[in-house]
Amino acid sequence: MDYRAFDTSVQEIKYKVLKEVATLAWDGNLDSGLLQIAEKIMPGPKPTMRCCIYKERAIINERVKLAMGGDPDNPNVVEVLNIACDECPVDGIRVSEACRGCIAHRCKNVCPKDAIEIIDLKAHINPDKCIECGRCVSACPYNAITKMVRPCENACKVGAITMTEDKKADIHDEKCISCGACVYQCPFGAISDRSFILEAINLLKESENNTKYKVYAVVAPAISSQFSGIKVEQMVAGIKRLGFFNVVEAALGADMTAYKEAEELYEKKFLTSSCCPAFVRYIKTAFPGLAQHISHNVSPMEEISTYLKKMDPHAKIVFIGPCIAKKMEYKLPEVDGIIDCVITFEELLALLDSRWIDLNEMPEEPLDNASYYGRIFARSGGVSAAVAQALKEHGYDDFTCNPAVCNGIEECKVALLKASRGILQENFIEGMACQDGCIGGAACITHGPKDKKQVDAYGNEAKETTIKESIGILGMIKE
Incomplete structure (x- = not known):
């Protein structure tokens, strides 16, 4: 299977735009070549998916703007x-041909806005009155009324x-x-x-081959589930070929986070995880009363980047992962200066192809030091397993991590509702906004049932068998 295979053609179009923008940026031709991108991607003369070729190109031009950073305001x-x-149905509630013209008129009677009329014995919805509450959908005994959810x-x-x-x-x-x-x-x-792909390119170009400063790539462990048929070690070589000085596992930061989070959980007895920025923001916006229980430890991305900046104060760091919310996280005031840029796996692929780097032809370069537990942060349940392991390694034998593993934001909502009402039985909420965790991130190239197995297999390849061994190498364990 081609490692460039996407789930959808929407992703492919996005990739093509990113690749063209990146190619021009590398060559210093962005200003002169910008207006030709749309025609190159949509050559015409016939449209392939919209009403006309001109609309297709207009949409591509809007995508180009996003590829260049989008609206700065x-x-x-x-x-x-x-x-x-402009293509989704605008009438959310519809009466189908299945309407039998019954005499019960449950649909009409239940409507709070009197939006349903009986015309020629059949139900008809007045879209000007309908508020799409869905009561008629539930009331119809024939299931003849449907709600079209965009x-x-x-x-x-x-x-x-x-x-x-x-x-x-x-x-x-x-x-x-x-x-x-x-x-x-x-x-x-x-x-x-x-996209902040131009920022990444500028960081690499202005480093002058890492002589003015060194550029590090911090790679999320979910990368093990991407780029089908390519070994992680080949990806490391490909990323270095782009001009990065070194590639570092974000999973090493996950080991740090788990070790510190275990201490905090032991001290406070109730905690929510802090590694998923979307989950953290959800608590702050929807359940502000629980914000005090968010772990005070920073995310793995911030942990390892802080360490790298301490070791090399002039370093520039680009985080590469499956997560769109990480772009929001690195723009937060409290993260300023720790992370210099965030790009996604989709954008990484565009970068590689813009420099004609074929991962199939790359040698294998090692990526190690993180433990099994740090690497499985990428999938649902991984954070809880790592914290439980860290509690053992701390010697907290009188306390057990009893996690509410929330797979997706809907499960997070349920657990947070229980916690807000004081009826949650568990003492640790692991929140992952994306289904299946980071391996289900919106900016993954592919999403599939094998992803979890691939992450676990990647974890099992770790040389360090414990979290202490992993972070001990960095001199973070005080005996």
Whole structure:
């Protein structure tokens, strides 16, 4: 299987735009070549997916803007491409041909806005009155009334997306957790994330082959589930070929986080994890009363980057992972100066191909030092397992981690609701906004059932068998 294979053609178009922008940036031709990108990707003369070739190119031009950083005045890293958002059905509640014209009229009687009329014995919905509450859908004994939920709204489990008066998607920044679920689920690619790929390229170019300063790539452990058929060691070589001085495991930062989080859990007796920025933001926006229980330890990305900056104060660090929310995290004031740039696996692939780097031809270069437990942070349940292991290694035999493993933001909501009402039985909430954890991240190239097994296999390859062994190498264990 080609390691460039995507789940959807939407991802492929996004990749093509990123690749073209990156190619021009490397060569210093961005200003002169910018206007040719749309025509190169959509040569025409016939359209392939929209009403006309001109609209297709107009949408590509909007994607180019996002590839170059998007709207600098937008605090959100997720943006709506209004010109691309026009294909979803606008009437959310519809009466189908299955309507039997019954005499019970349950649908009409239950409607709070009197939006249903009986015309020629059949139910008809007045869209001007309908508020899409769905009561008629539940009331109809024939299931003849259906609710058409737009994919972006359905994907957003925190209720941050609504429709504007002209039926375009609208993201409410105060509710958005930047998880990117809407980005991955929109069938027309009308919602996308801002890219900082140009910042990464500039960091590499201005380092002058790592002579002015060294550029480190911190790679998330979920990379083991990506780039099908390619070994992690080959990816390391490919990333170095781009011009990075060294590649470091974010899983090493996960070991640090787990070790410190175990101490904090033992001391406080109740805690929520802090590694997923979307989960942390969800607590702060939807359950502010529980914010005091968020682990005070920083995420693995911040942990390992802080360590690298301590060892090399002039270092520049680019985080590479599956997570759109990490782009939001690194822009936070408290993270300023720790991380210099964040790109995704999708953007990494575009970078590699913009420099004609074929991973199949790369030699194998080692990526080690993290433990099994740090590496399995990438999948649901991994954080809890690592914290439980860290408790043992601390010698806290009189305390047990009893986790509520929340796989996806919906499960997070349930656990947080229980905690807010004082009825949660568990003492540790592991929150992962994405289904299956980081391996289900919106910016993964592929999503599949084998991902968890691949992460576990990658974890089992670790030379360090304990968390202490892993972080002990860094001199972080005080005997």
